[in-house]
Amino acid sequence: MTKKQIKYVTIALILGNVMSGMDGTIINTAIPAIVASLHGIQFMGWIVAIFLLGMSISIPLWTKIGEKITNKLSFELSLAFFMLGAIFEAVAPNIYFFLIARLVMGIGAGGMGSLPYIIVGYIYPNIKKRTKILGYLTASFNAAAIMGPLIGGSIIDALSWHWVFYLNIPIGLIAIIISWLFFRPVTPKSKLKFDFSGAFLLATGLLLFLMGIQLLGLASTWIVVTLIVVSLVFIAGFLINEHNCSNPIIPLTIFKSRALNGDFLLFAFTWGAYIAVNTYLPMWSQALLGTTALVGGMTLVPNSIIDIISSQSVATIKDHISNFALVLIGTSAITVSVGGLFLANLQTPIQFLTFICAFSGIGVGFIFVALQVKVQVDAGFENMATATSTSYLIRIMAQTIMSAVYGVIMNLALARGVKQHQGITMHMMNELSDAKSARRLPQALLPQMRDIFHSGIHEIMLVSLFLLAIAFILNFYFNLQHNNKNKLK
Numbered sequence: 001m002t003k004k005q006i007k008y009v010t011i012a013l014i015l016g017n018v019m020s021g022m023d024g025t026i027i028n029t030a031i032p033a034i035v036a037s038l039h040g041i042q043f044m045g046w047i048v049a050i051f052l053l054g055m056s057i058s059i060p061l062w063t064k065i066g067e068k069i070t071n072k073l074s075f076e077l078s079l080a081f082f083m084l085g086a087i088f089e090a091v092a093p094n095i096y097f098f099l100i101a102r103l104v105m106g107i108g109a110g111g112m113g114s115l116p117y118i119i120v121g122y123i124y125p126n127i128k129k130r131t132k133i134l135g136y137l138t139a140s141f142n143a144a145a146i147m148g149p150l151i152g153g154s155i156i157d158a159l160s161w162h163w164v165f166y167l168n169i170p171i172g173l174i175a176i177i178i179s180w181l182f183f184r185p186v187t188p189k190s191k192l193k194f195d196f197s198g199a200f201l202l203a204t205g206l207l208l209f210l211m212g213i214q215l216l217g218l219a220s221t222w223i224v225v226t227l228i229v230v231s232l233v234f235i236a237g238f239l240i241n242e243h244n245c246s247n248p249i250i251p252l253t254i255f256k257s258r259a260l261n262g263d264f265l266l267f268a269f270t271w272g273a274y275i276a277v278n279t280y281l282p283m284w285s286q287a288l289l290g291t292t293a294l295v296g297g298m299t300l301v302p303n304s305i306i307d308i309i310s311s312q313s314v315a316t317i318k319d320h321i322s323n324f325a326l327v328l329i330g331t332s333a334i335t336v337s338v339g340g341l342f343l344a345n346l347q348t349p350i351q352f353l354t355f356i357c358a359f360s361g362i363g364v365g366f367i368f369v370a371l372q373v374k375v376q377v378d379a380g381f382e383n384m385a386t387a388t389s390t391s392y393l394i395r396i397m398a399q400t401i402m403s404a405v406y407g408v409i410m411n412l413a414l415a416r417g418v419k420q421h422q423g424i425t426m427h428m429m430n431e432l433s434d435a436k437s438a439r440r441l442p443q444a445l446l447p448q449m450r451d452i453f454h455s456g457i458h459e460i461m462l463v464s465l466f467l468l469a470i471a472f473i474l475n476f477y478f479n480l481q482h483n484n485k486n487k488l489k
Contacts, residue, residue, distance in 0.1 A: 001184045006123050008182040010133060013116035014140040015175040016079060019168050020112055021141035023086075023105075025148025027051075030161045037161065038095040050099050052400045053210050054106020055113065056393060057203040060250055062111035063118065063389040064199070070185035071119050071385075076176050078111025083172040090165040114392040118385045121376045130376075131315040134369050138311035142304040198241045198248060205234030210397070213404040254387055259378040262478025263371050264394050269471040270331060270367050271395045272402035276464035277303075277337045277360045279403065280457050281353065284341070287432050287453050289350050299350065302358040310365025318370070324479035326370040331475060334363035335468050342461035346450055402467075409463065410456040417452030424449055 001009070027047065034047065066074035085105025092098035116137055124130040155163045212227030242248040254260055281303075282296035314326065340356030372391065379387030414429050424445055432438050432449050441449070 001123065001182075005182045005184060008178050009119070009123065010136070012175045012178040012183070013075075013119060014137060015171055015178070016075070016112045016116055017137050017141040018144040019079075019082060019171050019175075020109055021144030022148045022151070023109075023168065025145045026152035026164045026167075030152055030156060030164050034098070034161050038092065038098055047099070047102060050102050051106040051109065052396060052403075053207060054103045054108075055110040056210055056396050056400060057206045058107040058110030059114050059389050059393040059396065060202060060386075061199050062115055063385050065111075066115060066118065066385065071115060071122070072179060072183040072185045074111060075115045075119065075183075076179050078108045078115060079172045079176050079179075081105070081108030082112055083169055084108070086165040086168040086172075090162045113396075114389040117372060117392070118388045121384050121388060127373060127377065128315060128319070131318055131369060131373050134372055135311040135313075135315055138365065138368060139308040142307045142311075146301050146304045198238060198245055201234050201238035201241055202250075205231045205238055206397075207231075208234065210400055213401050216404050216408045250390060251383060251386060254379060254383050254390065257378060259478065260375065260387060262474060263375045263378060264391060265474050266327060266367070266471055266478070267371055267391055268394050268398040269467045269474065270334060270363070272398040273338060273464040273467040273471065274334055274360055274364055275399045275402050276406055276460050277334070277341065277357050279406065280460060281341070281357050284353065284457060285350055287438075288346055288450050288457075290438060291350065295350075299354045299357070302354055303361040306358045306361030307365045308361075310362045311369050312365075314366060314369040318373075322479075323370050323374050324475060326366045327475045327479060328472075330363040330366035330370070331468060331471050332363075333359045333361075333366070335465070336360075337363075338461050338464045338468060342458060342465060346454055405463070406460045409459050413456030413459055414452060417448075417455060421445075421448050421452070424452070429453065 062074055062078060065077070069077075082105055085101050085103075085108055088101030088104060089098055092101055117134065120130055120133050120137070124133050151167070152164050155167070208227050208231035212224050212231060215224050215227070239252065242250060242252050278300065281299050285291045285296040285299050317326065337357045337360035340359075341353070344353060344356075372388070375387050375391045376384045414426060418424050418426055418429065423442070428441055428445070429449060429452065431441060432446075432453060438446070
């Protein structure tokens with residue numbers, strides 16, 4: 001493609017990231033209004049969970065669809081799925097229809113999240129330039145995430161929650177039109193047969209596994225165990241199928257690369273740790289300090305701003321320090337945030353907590369760009385697309401699994417605290433996280449209730465610190481030796 005075509009295709013990819021980033025924070029603003037309108041308070045957690053499920057089961061498939069019909073058409077199709085899901089959500093007559101629409105939107109998001117990084121790998125062969133463009137993609141996602149609460153809150157107040165989903169339509173149409181006009185596929189259509197059996201086994205296995213994880217603490221133990229065991233059977237079948245398939249969904253040979261395995265593991269442990277900060281800092285603000293939902297959401301804004309600056313600086317910094325050092329700095333920065341929340345008490349001001357948690361923006365910005373480029377280099381040109389989508393799948397699964405684990409830890413802490421304090425019920429603990437509802441609670445019991453909530457967050461941060469400790473070890477094990485070899489060369 002010409003420089004002009006590449007420029008416009010990059011704009012289309014950025015618009016796709018803007019849609020994803022904005023939806024991620026707008027939905028948090030809209031959830032209270034949605035569940036009130038559709039009478040679905042018991043399904044509140046599933047509004048986020050089912051979206052992640054759609055992403056997880058579709059990410060590996062979009063890569064192969066791209067090989068079959070070209071990445072251009074695959075990207076445009078993922079945008080269409082995302083917009084279709086948005087329209088269905090906006091017109092949903094009940095919570096069940098809404099959740100199905102959310103699943104469709106998540107399937108589209110799986111392609112919108114993974115394909116742009118694959119396409120960038122093809123249209124920007126120069127590593128330094130590719131690193132810079134990956135920084136732009138990350139920055140666009142985070143900038144949209146910052147605007148999400150402000151735009152969502154304004155639309156909901158002025159119109160209704162339905163309109164936050166209609167907002168995706170013009171952005172998506174512009175991205176599709178730009179892609180259609182300027183994108184010239186850089187990969188030919190594959191003549192190989194699509195692996196439908198592998199796709200079915202993988203999608204079913206991931207769906208059952210993640211459903212089992214999401215139901216931890218919510219459903220009977222035997223249901224959770226059954227779902228996970230059956231999912232492992234499907235995943236085992238998938239591995240056997242891939243071993244014998246001529247055009248596998250995920251070539252198992254990529255897992256023979258020591259360097260790639262290190263990249264995947266580092267993504268899993270750092271992203272699994274970071275989701276604790278991203279989820280529980282707003283909750284700390286509202287439940288423990290009694291702030292409004294808007295203030296709680298705004299506590300993550302400095303984090304996103306720092307993330308943008310960090311991801312943009314990697315291209316320049318990378319000329320002077322190694323991947324090992326970038327990941328080491330990034331992991332240390334996330335540790336500052338998690339450790340700060342672990343050591344903080346109920347008297348710690350929200351301004352200080354927001355400042356401490358902004359360090360995790362450095363971590364995510366550095367680690368994401370450094371590792372994403374490294375994944376593509378370690379995989380080589382032939383396996384670049386598959387390795388890129390696999391790394392994205394691993395990040396989403398790490399967040400989904402650890403979100404469920406952190407939820408179980410919190411539920412156990414709340415149940416233990418309620419049992420030890422007479423007069424406090426689980427219903428009261430649920431109302432504590434909302435400023436308006438908290439005003440109706442017995443004021444004399446608020447200190448004990450906040451102590452209970454704080455104990456849950458304290459335990460969650462301890463688990464997050466454990467994951468980061470493993471990430472430090474993995475970085476030394478996989479990347480320090482590689483760094484030393486490069487110095488010798």
